[in-house]
Amino acid sequence: MRLQDIASHIGADLCSAGPDIEIEGLASLSSAGPGHLSFLVSADLLELANQSRAGALICPHDLVQQLSQQTSRPLLASKQPYLAYAHASGLFTDEAAPAGIHPSASVDKSVEMADDVHIGANAVVGPGVRLAAGVAVGSGCQLGRNVQIGEATRLFPNVVLYHGVRLGSDCILHSGxxxxxxxxxxxPSANGWVKIHQLGTVIVGDRVEIGPNCTVARGALDDTRIGNGVIMDAQVLIAHNVEVGENTAFAGQSGAAGSARIGANCTFGGQSGVVGHIEIADNVHLQGRSVITKSIYQAGSYSSLWPQLPAGEWRRMVASLRHAAKKKAE
Amino acid sequence: MRLQDIASHIGADLCSAGPDIEIEGLASLSSAGPGHLSFLVSADLLELANQSRAGALICPHDLVQQLSQQTSRPLLASKQPYLAYAHASGLFTDEAAPAGIHPSASVDKSVEMADDVHIGANAVVGPGVRLAAGVAVGSGCQLGRNVQIGEATRLFPNVVLYHGVRLGSDCILHSGxxxxxxxxxxxPSANGWVKIHQLGTVIVGDRVEIGPNCTVARGALDDTRIGNGVIMDAQVLIAHNVEVGENTAFAGQSGAAGSARIGANCTFGGQSGVVGHIEIADNVHLQGRSVITKSIYQAGSYSSLWPQLPAGEWRRMVASLRHAAKKKAE
Amino acid sequence: MRLQDIASHIGADLCSAGPDIEIEGLASLSSAGPGHLSFLVSADLLELANQSRAGALICPHDLVQQLSQQTSRPLLASKQPYLAYAHASGLFTDEAAPAGIHPSASVDKSVEMADDVHIGANAVVGPGVRLAAGVAVGSGCQLGRNVQIGEATRLFPNVVLYHGVRLGSDCILHSGxxxxxxxxxxxPSANGWVKIHQLGTVIVGDRVEIGPNCTVARGALDDTRIGNGVIMDAQVLIAHNVEVGENTAFAGQSGAAGSARIGANCTFGGQSGVVGHIEIADNVHLQGRSVITKSIYQAGSYSSLWPQLPAGEWRRMVASLRHAAKKKAE
Known part of the structure; x- marks a missing residue:
């Protein structure tokens, strides 16, 4: 792919004396070779960039001069080099699944689907399912009855959608x-737990990415709702009747308990948690491993993360603090 | 479904002037329409109930009078409205899988099964498996050799049971x-870790529900045991040789480490944990995100959950407490 | 299996007056019968050993005399009885999958594989995949294009390997x-999150075991790397571009965030975590539920685990410590 074409695609300026070379892939500064495009976001990486063997670089405008003094390689100047790199990454991925239904797939006769849908080997698609144009259902996926999937949404192998789940367009769901x-x-009853059959479903917006081995539970009566642009890393758990606002991000192994109402543009760190039946405003940022136990009405950063200490020191600290608190209580 | 029939099924009294209407489904107070049955458990919800468009309500006996004054809709009075709602929910679910073996399933010739068993598309059932009456094995499930499943137990798609696992009757296992x-x-050895082949299995009682993406490990020598009536939310991990007493409940992302012996009627909050080789009495309740590190011989509630603070305030608190503990130690 | 053969296999000395009996299996001291071999690692278990009905015992050399005084059963003396037990366990497992490709498997024509490979029912193996001698791919597994798997590596049912993933030899990957x-x-962008397509892959060394429902993410530009001999319990998450040194162990539900560089011979307790972009030296041991938030350059044990208290006591402690920290700040 010609560098000029990449520049156009990512909205960067090809601004150096270097030739319009052919780029075969993206790479990090340290592992790039002459056929690679790499990137740097700030002056901190100037030295590494100068040592890099990368054939071309995406950089902020204000580093063009310094970088040009060191080598004559082409530079793509961008206001947002990291975003430019994200856009460029899409040019070097080869993920498109061919249209067509694998003969080993089990597709109910009542399924309605666009002509260009892909259904992989051994996938199972139940009655009443509707698949819009460009949908790709990976091998081994299981789609219950009346599932609906919007345009260009892609399911990697072994995704399971229970009956009635609805996905918007341009979503990506990863395996498991x-x-x-x-x-x-x-x-609770005198004879143990009595199951409350869950009569709602899950409704997912557009441009949502759901990572591998995530779980989103169906609602008890109303639906569980995931807003447009939400992203989830691996092993995230969204419990029943949770509502998640647009563009909120969940890092790996985080979870939200039942009926939590979570705002837009929030970020949840890895292994963080939200208790049930609370409300969280927009733009709340929770540090990794922290827990939100009460409604938060004000945007901002929150934490309950204790960082590690050497084990002996930690043990003494816990003992000392417990002792102090106890003494004070007496 | 006629309201009078619902009342009989859930053991409630149809006690208002309203007619014996037809109910098409359950709904929450706020989303219910005239064809829906809804419920309230306490007087806190009286205002919401009066505003609700629900065609009928399940309520405690002592609210019948107040509710009748507002509208003439039928009321189902119950000693335990939440439990009555749970029982009612089973009337509006349509989950039964048709008996029969899908032609794409791979079922070993040696499998013994009742006539009315359901085996879904592309499921794999190994040699020596025994499936009792009413068992449903979802599409894409994988059953290793000599698995045994009791009456009316249901596996949703893509459940995996390794060889020798035994499930009781009336269980539900969710996908993944x-x-x-x-x-x-x-x-440990001088050449790294040496695997201890796990020669036990997993034995699950009756009426157990195991959530999506949960893991229950097989025992090393003896078996891992899950008692009758145990319920697990999603992504719970039960390690090898754990024993769990009857009706104990695990919320999402909680875990119990190897050889823990857990009593009956316990509840474990979301993301909570239990270390290995300890004993926990009956009726122990662990708050979300808390950890039990030593045996607990006394029923009651336990916690080690730190609630969040604004990040700056949290950081100052941690620094201050660490400093105080250190100073004291000197 | 004759006891003498077991002794030879595990490098123990058959050192008692007992006959060379036939052993049908391994069992714990308390559940063993006359046909079982059991083991004890220290004098703490002498009483239990003497009460055990086990037909033979693995024990440390220095306990031979005491054990011989009680019964005449055969003893296998070992320098490392636990390791000897681990080696013995391999003799009583029957896990080998027969060579051959199940007719229901979907295997691309371009796949290169050894003659003795096993591919289970309904497995899907994509174009360009290479499977070395002795590889076993369980039923329902999904292998993307260009996956490579080394000799004798075994995948249990429903494992998913995305395109380009490379596994070494003698690995075990569990279901999910x-x-x-x-x-x-x-x-981030003005229009929400822009996906960075992940162009690296995952490279796994030899003798690695990856537990059920674990997730190892592919690298963004470079690869995620798992060293030889690494072991992971269930539901572990290794994020993109993490590097894990040899023989490091991850207990259940632990996780390492992106680009963490983790040394060799480390151990991570259950539900522990490592933040991204940090470095951890060899031989670092993190207690369960603890988090590492900064690089650790020194071997040793670390913790940030708060053990539980009765809930009321815990609540008072938190309140008291928060109050003290706040007061001091004023």
């Missing part, structure tokens, strides 16, 4: 994700 | 659950 | 494990 399994609803 | 994979047993 | 799904890379 399970959407629409029963929420955790049980009523 | 894996039972009987090797426990985490390794002996 | 997903390797090579996209790392969690997104650039």
């Amino acid at each position: 994700a399970v959407l629409g399994a029963d929420g955790f609803g049980f009523a | 659950a894996v039972l009987g994979a090797d426990g985490f047993g390794f002996a | 494990a997903v390797l090579g799904a996209d790392g969690f890379g997104f650039a």
